[in-house]
Amino acid sequence: MSNPQRYLSGVQPSGLLHLGNYFGAIRQHILNQDNAFYFIANYHALTTLRDAVQLRQHTHDVAVTYLALGLDPARATFFRQSDVPEVTELTWLLLTVTGMGLLERAVSYKEKKERGIAATAGLFTYPVLMASDILIYDADVVPVGSDQVQHLEMTRDIAQTFNNTFEREVFKLPRYVLGTPVPVPGLDGQKMSKSYSNTIPIFEKGKALKSLVMSIKTDSTPLEEPKDPDNCNVFALYKLFASEQEIAQMRDNYGKSGYGYGHAKKALLELIDAHFSEAHKRREALEKDPDYVEDILREGGRRAREAARQVLERARQACGIS
Numbered sequence: 001m002s003n004p005q006r007y008l009s010g011v012q013p014s015g016l017l018h019l020g021n022y023f024g025a026i027r028q029h030i031l032n033q034d035n036a037f038y039f040i041a042n043y044h045a046l047t048t049l050r051d052a053v054q055l056r057q058h059t060h061d062v063a064v065t066y067l068a069l070g071l072d073p074a075r076a077t078f079f080r081q082s083d084v085p086e087v088t089e090l091t092w093l094l095l096t097v098t099g100m101g102l103l104e105r106a107v108s109y110k111e112k113k114e115r116g117i118a119a120t121a122g123l124f125t126y127p128v129l130m131a132s133d134i135l136i137y138d139a140d141v142v143p144v145g146s147d148q149v150q151h152l153e154m155t156r157d158i159a160q161t162f163n164n165t166f167e168r169e170v171f172k173l174p175r176y177v178l179g180t181p182v183p184v185p186g187l188d189g190q191k192m193s194k195s196y197s198n199t200i201p202i203f204e205k206g207k208a209l210k211s212l213v214m215s216i217k218t219d220s221t222p223l224e225e226p227k228d229p230d231n232c233n234v235f236a237l238y239k240l241f242a243s244e245q246e247i248a249q250m251r252d253n254y255g256k257s258g259y260g261y262g263h264a265k266k267a268l269l270e271l272i273d274a275h276f277s278e279a280h281k282r283r284e285a286l287e288k289d290p291d292y293v294e295d296i297l298r299e300g301g302r303r304a305r306e307a308a309r310q311v312l313e314r315a316r317q318a319c320g321i322s
């Protein structure tokens, strides 16, 4: 079945993908992949990662993760951002109509600066590269996590300004859809995020996965007393993987004397294992065949480039470059 609307999204190769990424964005990408464009945003990653070996490794990891989770290159166009250099040219055209004030209001820039990330011009203009990523493929729908909403608003703003400035409908205005609206807590109960070092990587398994799950922070309610599922990180994660029935059962368990957090953690561990067991197998096979992964990315890049050239040409025409 083909998707009449073009879905597009990007994921930064800035570290191992974790359950927060999975429920916030990746799962939706896999569900909506017909006619979609998904790419690995390695130009964006350069704003925070400056190590060639790591960047290449993370890029490969993202590719393998998506393919293992069920991204089908026959249904979706899956590629590396940098295999479409047209996107950087369009970024320049967009920069010339983007107000400084718009970029100065960007929350993610301020947050990153506060975390100690170098305040480069690249970091500051990051949202314009992102707008270019979206507009250059005539995307209709952009599935993202809630931290990206402001960037989507900026994209619409920039597209509209460009269209108004040159008095032509060069760009389609995209809309966003959000992933799981409930937050995914990390090991310490804060939002799961690489920057808080509290993540559970998607492809963790065996002992390492077990020790992560066992380290999820819980309160000190004694074993004999009933526990409050709605204030529990283990339960919050459990709900993401469980069926309605399993959730109801677990709620019951929390009310029982003698059911402890250790039991709940074990149940959670089992659900995580079951949920990703097929993907683990596919991943192992993919890891043995890096050339296959590379071929998929190259072919995706070639298709994406064809689409990008047409939109870039519209933009060049509109502003008198070509």
Ligand code: TRP
Pocket: 008, 009, 010, 011, 012, 041, 044, 129, 130, 133, 134, 142, 144, 148
């Ligand atoms: N900024 C996004 C993130 O950090 C990644 C990204 C880059 C993106 N370009 C995009 C997402 C285009 C959606 C559309 O998650």
